[in-house]
Amino acid sequence: MINRNIRTDLAIEARELYSEDKNVEIPGVKVDQKNCGDYTVTKVDIFSEEGKNIMGKEKGVYITIESKLISFDDDDARNTIIDAVHTELSEILGDFKNKKALVIGLGNWNITSDSLGPKVVSRILVTRHLFEAYNKEYDDTLNEVAALSPGVMGITGIETSEIVKSLVDMIKPDVVIAVDALASRKLERVNNTVQISTAGISPGAGIGNMRKALNREYLNVPIIAIGVPTVVDAATLTSDVIDCTIDNLMQETQKGKDFYKMLKSLREEEKYSLIKDVLEPYGQNVVVTPKDIDEIIDNVSYIISSAINKSLHPGIN
Numbered sequence: 001m002i003n004r005n006i007r008t009d010l011a012i013e014a015r016e017l018y019s020e021d022k023n024v025e026i027p028g029v030k031v032d033q034k035n036c037g038d039y040t041v042t043k044v045d046i047f048s049e050e051g052k053n054i055m056g057k058e059k060g061v062y063i064t065i066e067s068k069l070i071s072f073d074d075d076d077a078r079n080t081i082i083d084a085v086h087t088e089l090s091e092i093l094g095d096f097k098n099k100k101a102l103v104i105g106l107g108n109w110n111i112t113s114d115s116l117g118p119k120v121v122s123r124i125l126v127t128r129h130l131f132e133a134y135n136k137e138y139d140d141t142l143n144e145v146a147a148l149s150p151g152v153m154g155i156t157g158i159e160t161s162e163i164v165k166s167l168v169d170m171i172k173p174d175v176v177i178a179v180d181a182l183a184s185r186k187l188e189r190v191n192n193t194v195q196i197s198t199a200g201i202s203p204g205a206g207i208g209n210m211r212k213a214l215n216r217e218y219l220n221v222p223i224i225a226i227g228v229p230t231v232v233d234a235a236t237l238t239s240d241v242i243d244c245t246i247d248n249l250m251q252e253t254q255k256g257k258d259f260y261k262m263l264k265s266l267r268e269e270e271k272y273s274l275i276k277d278v279l280e281p282y283g284q285n286v287v288v289t290p291k292d293i294d295e296i297i298d299n300v301s302y303i304i305s306s307a308i309n310k311s312l313h314p315g316i317n
Contacts, residue, residue: 007233009182010195011044011062014055017185026054038080039067041088046199058215060199063088070228070303071191071296078303081194085226085307088196092224093175093311098138100128101312102173104164104214105149106180106201112297113230113289116181118149119301125309125316128171141315146171161212168219176223177312178214179304183287184229185236190289191296194228194304201225226308228300230293234286 008014018026025031028051032043044062046052052059065084069077090096103124105117128146130136150156150163168176178201184190200215200223216223290296310316 007183007236008185009227010064010184010189010193010229011046011055011057011197012042012064012195013185013189014057015044018054026051028052029055036084038069038077039065039084041065041084058199058213060197061092062199063092063196065194065196066189066192068192070194070300073295073299078299078306081303082306082310085194085196085304086310089224089226089307089311092196092198096143096175096312097314098143099174100144100171101146102167102171102176103145103147103308103312104176104178105147106160106178107149108152108155109149110155112293113287114181116228116230116297116301116304117179119297120179120305120308121147121149123301123305123309125313127313142313145312146173159212161214161218164214165219168221173221176214176219176221177308178223178225179308180225180227181231182227182229183231183233185233186240187232187237187288190229190232191293191300194226197225197227198222199225201227226304228304230297231287231289234288237288 008017015026015029015031028046028048030043030045030047032045034041042064044064046055046057046059046062048059065081065088067081067084070081072078103121105119105121107114107117109115109118124145124147125142126145126147127139127142128144130142131139131144146167148163148167150158150160153159156163164176164178180201182195184193200213200218202213212218214223214225
């Protein structure tokens with residue numbers, strides 16, 4: 001069983017946590033990975049209840065695109081990742097013509113690291129009003145798309161899931177695409193990873209702020225969740241730093257080597273609990289984000305919105 005205290009929204013990391021501990025493949029979970037040169041695509045398919053319980057993730061397909069190019073402020077790099085996300089998203093959507101989509105930007109627009117969803121929505125090509133104004137039922141180049149950033153309960157006083165459910169019942173989309181900022185357990189994946197999932201999303205889950213899940217069972221419509229980790233939990237980050245420090249000390253000195261080995265042999269949950277206890281006086285829910293998060297959010301929101309626009313509208317190249 002995976003340590004639930006370690007905060008991560010990424011299925012690939014949940015799988016790594018189990019594999020590191022047990023050194024075996026997870027029952028009910030299929031993993032495929034392909035190297036595409038500038039980026040790596042890992043597909044984690046949780047297809048059984050056993051896999052769901054072990055991973056602590058809902059059943060569904062989780063596609064992870066990893067690349068340093070994601071955070072590059074460069075046109076060629078952006079286009080490479082846009083095409084990668086577009087390819088994976090289009091594969092999930094299938095033949096998406098003459099259909100309706102609702103894009104939801106989850107998160108708090110007042111907090112930079114949590115503003116990815118609203119930023120993406122601001123760049124979505126919305127067309128629902130045009131279809132209604134011109135009484136159109138079909139267009140060769142565009143689909144009927146609506147978008148909304150519902151905010152967070154601290155701003156609206158309403159559960160995000162309730163707002164989305166009301167919208168879905170009203171406009172009856174064929175698919176909902178929810179975009180949110182995620183949490184990772186590894187600093188190297190922050191702003192360098194895109195996760196696309198068919199399993200829905202639980203807003204705030206990665207930082208321990210559990211809200212009602214947005215999934216197919218609740219909305220009665222397929223939902224695709226797209227997220228980028230923008231923060232890392234301070235305790236998990238500290239644990240990784242300690243591991244690196246111990247490795248370096250073990251390589252550089254013989255004295256006290258057994259002591260370092262003992263520290264290294266501590267189980268992940270034991271280390272996490274120890275660090276959490278140390279950090280608790282400073283505030284238990286501490287997350288860390290890069291100092292240039294403003295520029296990164298702008299760049300990543302452009303990538304995600306462009307990929308969504310290309311996937312939803314056949315006429316966009």
